[in-house]
Amino acid sequence: MTASLAIIASTERSSPGETGGARSATPAPGAENPEISHADEAGPLIKEIMRRYRPKGGSIDALGVCLDLIEGRGEAEVVTSLRRLAPAWRDHAIACVYAILMPGDRRKRLGAYFTPPHLVDHLISRLTDLGLDLTQDRLRDPAAGGAAFLVPLARRKVKSWRDAGVADDEILTRLPAQLFGREIDPDLATLANALVRRMLTDEFHIQAAGVAALEIVATGDSLDQEFAGDHAVDHEIGNPPYLRLPRALLTERQAEFEDIASGRLNLYAMFLRRAVDQVPTGGLVGYVIPASFLGGPEFTTFRSRIDELAEVLVVDIIEKRSDVFLDATQDACFVVLRRRGEAPNDGERATVSSGVLRADGSFRPVGSAVVEPGGEPWRLPGEDQEGTATLLTWGYRGAIGYLVANRQGERLHAKPGPGRYPLVWAKAIAPDGVFDFDRGRKHRGKGWVDAPATAPYIVRTECVAVQRTSSRGQKRRIAAALIPAGFLQAHGGVVAENHVILLVPREGEAWDGQALAKALNDPAASEQLDRMCGSASISVRLLEKLRLARPLLRLTSEASPAPNASSGDLSAAIEHPDGP
Structure with a gap:
C-alpha cells in the first residue's frame, strides 16, 4: 500500500500498510521446489538482504535495482539468497528492497511498509472459505504496492485455469479482466507489473512475448473520485496505508467521509469505507488494518457505520506486533466484511469468527468475537466478566x-x-x-x-x-x-x-x-x-x-x-x- 496523492506532501504520521505476498503456492509443473517457504525461516534471510541495501537508501535507482533482481541480476550474494526463497517470499524481498532504497521521508509519507506472504495467504484463505471463487470472481487491490496480493491471486487463478485446460492466450485475456490494482507510486506500479509477468513466465512458462504488454496495476489515487467505480469488481482485498490524514486536508476530506469521522480521519478507514461502496451487495471486503479500530474512541462512528453497511464475518488478530512489517511495529488484524442488502436491526449485536495468526504462519481459531451495535467497542473472544461496577x-x-x-x-x-x-x-x-x-x-x-x-x-x-x-x-x-x-x-x-x-x-x-x-x-x-x-x-x-x-x-x-x-x-x- 501507499498513500493518496493529495496526502503525500504533508502526512504527519505513518504506520505499516500495503500489499502482501502469499506463502508459497503449489509450484507449476517443472518449477523448482523452493528451500525456504515459511515466515520464521524467510524473515531472517530477508533481513540480511535488507542489511546490504540499507546504507544505499535514497542514493541509487530503486526501480532499476529491483527490476534487475527480478531478472536474476545484481549482487551475487543477494541473487543467491533470493533463489533460496519461495516465489512469494522472493517477491516480498524484492519489494522490501525497493522500500529500503526509497528516501526515508518519502517512504513514510507513502506508508510503504509491505505485507509479508503469510498474512496474504491467510486472508486469501479466509475469503475463499467465505465464498470467493478464484476461477471467475473479479478482485481489486486499491493500494497495490508491490502486488503482494495480486501476484498470489494471479498464481492461484492461473493454476486453476491451467488445471481446467485453458489455453495461455485465454489466460492472458482473463487475468486483467479479473484482477486489477491501483498504486500511487508510478515506479512501484511498474515493479508490481514486472512481478506479475515474472510469475507467469517463470512459474507457468508462458511465453515472454505474450506477457510483455500485460499490466494489471495502474497508477493513480484510489480515493480520488475520478477513479470511483472505474472497474466493476466482485470483491476487494488489500492492506491500505495506516496514515492519519494531515490537518491541512482534514476539512476537505472530513466532509467527504463525514459518516465515519469522529476524530482525525485515518486513510485505512477511508479506504475501507470506500470499498464497501464499490463492491456489490454480497461482495466481500478483506483487509489487513490496525487493531486499534476495535476499541479506539476515535473510531466510534467508523465502527457504527461499517456495521450498518456490512456484515462483519471475520476479525483475526496477528500475534506479533514487531518483525511483521519491515522497520515498523504495529498491532494489526484481519477484517472480512460482506456488503449488506439492508440495514441490520437496531441494537443487534453479532458474533463473528475470530482467531490468531501465529508468527510461523499457522492459524489458531479462538472462538467468536462480538460486534457491538452503536459504535461500542468490538470484543475479541473471551469470557464475559461478572463485575457490575465501573x-x-x-x-x-x-x-x-x-x-x-x-x-x-x-x-x-x-x-x-x-x-x-x-x-x-x-x-x-x-x-x-x-x-x-x-x-x-x-x-x-x-x-x-x-x-x-x-x-x-x-x-x-x-x-x-x-x-x-x-x-x-x-x-x-x-x-x-x-x-x-x-x-x-x-x-x-x-x-x-x-x-x-x-x-x-x-x-x-x-x-x-x-x-x-x-x-x-x-x-x-x-x-x-x-x-x-x-x-x-x-x-x-x-x-x-x-x-x-x-x-x-x-x-x-x-x-x-x-x-x-x-x-x-x-x-x-x-x-x-x-x-x-
Missing part, C-alpha cells in the same frame, strides 16, 4: 498525564527544588501494584518538574496511577498503583507524565483507591481490556467501560479531595481525556 461507580474519573517529556525537557530536573513537583513516570508503577517513585526517577534520571503552584494539572489528592502503554504479550495489560496521600502531602502534589493515566476521585463520591488499584490489577480486568483494546496504548474511555468488582469501602476523609484541591480541575487542563 470507574464511575467507584467515583473516579481518568485523564492522561499532562507532561510530554520529550517536548518539555527543559522543565525536568534530577533533584527537588523550589517550584518543583514529583514527576510520575510509568516505570514508577511497579508490577506488584506498588507506587515506587524512586524506580521511575532512577529509570529516567530526572524525577522533578517545574510547575506553577496554581497549575490545574498538579494532583494533590490520593489517586490511582495506571500505565498508559502496554502490549498483548504482557502478563497483565493493566498495571495500577495507588499514589498515597502521605506522598502527595509531603511534596505538595504530583505531575504525571504522558504515558500515565491518573484516576482521580470525584469529590464526595470516591471509594477506597487501594481497593480500586487491586481491582484493576486483577487478571480479569486485563482480560477484558485485551478483548477491546487492539493497540499498545490504553484509552481512558476503555478503562471507563471495564466491569469491575463492586467497591466495599469509602475513601477516608483524610485522603478525599479538599475543596480547593487542584485535582478537581484536572480535566479542565486537558483537551481530551485520552490525551494527545
Whole structure:
C-alpha cells in the first residue's frame, strides 16, 4: 500500500500498510521446489538482504535495482539468497528492497511498509472459505504496492485455469479482466507489473512475448473520485496505508467521509469505507488494518457505520506486533466484511469468527468475537466478566498525564527544588501494584518538574496511577498503583507524565483507591481490556467501560479531595481525556 496523492506532501504520521505476498503456492509443473517457504525461516534471510541495501537508501535507482533482481541480476550474494526463497517470499524481498532504497521521508509519507506472504495467504484463505471463487470472481487491490496480493491471486487463478485446460492466450485475456490494482507510486506500479509477468513466465512458462504488454496495476489515487467505480469488481482485498490524514486536508476530506469521522480521519478507514461502496451487495471486503479500530474512541462512528453497511464475518488478530512489517511495529488484524442488502436491526449485536495468526504462519481459531451495535467497542473472544461496577461507580474519573517529556525537557530536573513537583513516570508503577517513585526517577534520571503552584494539572489528592502503554504479550495489560496521600502531602502534589493515566476521585463520591488499584490489577480486568483494546496504548474511555468488582469501602476523609484541591480541575487542563 501507499498513500493518496493529495496526502503525500504533508502526512504527519505513518504506520505499516500495503500489499502482501502469499506463502508459497503449489509450484507449476517443472518449477523448482523452493528451500525456504515459511515466515520464521524467510524473515531472517530477508533481513540480511535488507542489511546490504540499507546504507544505499535514497542514493541509487530503486526501480532499476529491483527490476534487475527480478531478472536474476545484481549482487551475487543477494541473487543467491533470493533463489533460496519461495516465489512469494522472493517477491516480498524484492519489494522490501525497493522500500529500503526509497528516501526515508518519502517512504513514510507513502506508508510503504509491505505485507509479508503469510498474512496474504491467510486472508486469501479466509475469503475463499467465505465464498470467493478464484476461477471467475473479479478482485481489486486499491493500494497495490508491490502486488503482494495480486501476484498470489494471479498464481492461484492461473493454476486453476491451467488445471481446467485453458489455453495461455485465454489466460492472458482473463487475468486483467479479473484482477486489477491501483498504486500511487508510478515506479512501484511498474515493479508490481514486472512481478506479475515474472510469475507467469517463470512459474507457468508462458511465453515472454505474450506477457510483455500485460499490466494489471495502474497508477493513480484510489480515493480520488475520478477513479470511483472505474472497474466493476466482485470483491476487494488489500492492506491500505495506516496514515492519519494531515490537518491541512482534514476539512476537505472530513466532509467527504463525514459518516465515519469522529476524530482525525485515518486513510485505512477511508479506504475501507470506500470499498464497501464499490463492491456489490454480497461482495466481500478483506483487509489487513490496525487493531486499534476495535476499541479506539476515535473510531466510534467508523465502527457504527461499517456495521450498518456490512456484515462483519471475520476479525483475526496477528500475534506479533514487531518483525511483521519491515522497520515498523504495529498491532494489526484481519477484517472480512460482506456488503449488506439492508440495514441490520437496531441494537443487534453479532458474533463473528475470530482467531490468531501465529508468527510461523499457522492459524489458531479462538472462538467468536462480538460486534457491538452503536459504535461500542468490538470484543475479541473471551469470557464475559461478572463485575457490575465501573470507574464511575467507584467515583473516579481518568485523564492522561499532562507532561510530554520529550517536548518539555527543559522543565525536568534530577533533584527537588523550589517550584518543583514529583514527576510520575510509568516505570514508577511497579508490577506488584506498588507506587515506587524512586524506580521511575532512577529509570529516567530526572524525577522533578517545574510547575506553577496554581497549575490545574498538579494532583494533590490520593489517586490511582495506571500505565498508559502496554502490549498483548504482557502478563497483565493493566498495571495500577495507588499514589498515597502521605506522598502527595509531603511534596505538595504530583505531575504525571504522558504515558500515565491518573484516576482521580470525584469529590464526595470516591471509594477506597487501594481497593480500586487491586481491582484493576486483577487478571480479569486485563482480560477484558485485551478483548477491546487492539493497540499498545490504553484509552481512558476503555478503562471507563471495564466491569469491575463492586467497591466495599469509602475513601477516608483524610485522603478525599479538599475543596480547593487542584485535582478537581484536572480535566479542565486537558483537551481530551485520552490525551494527545
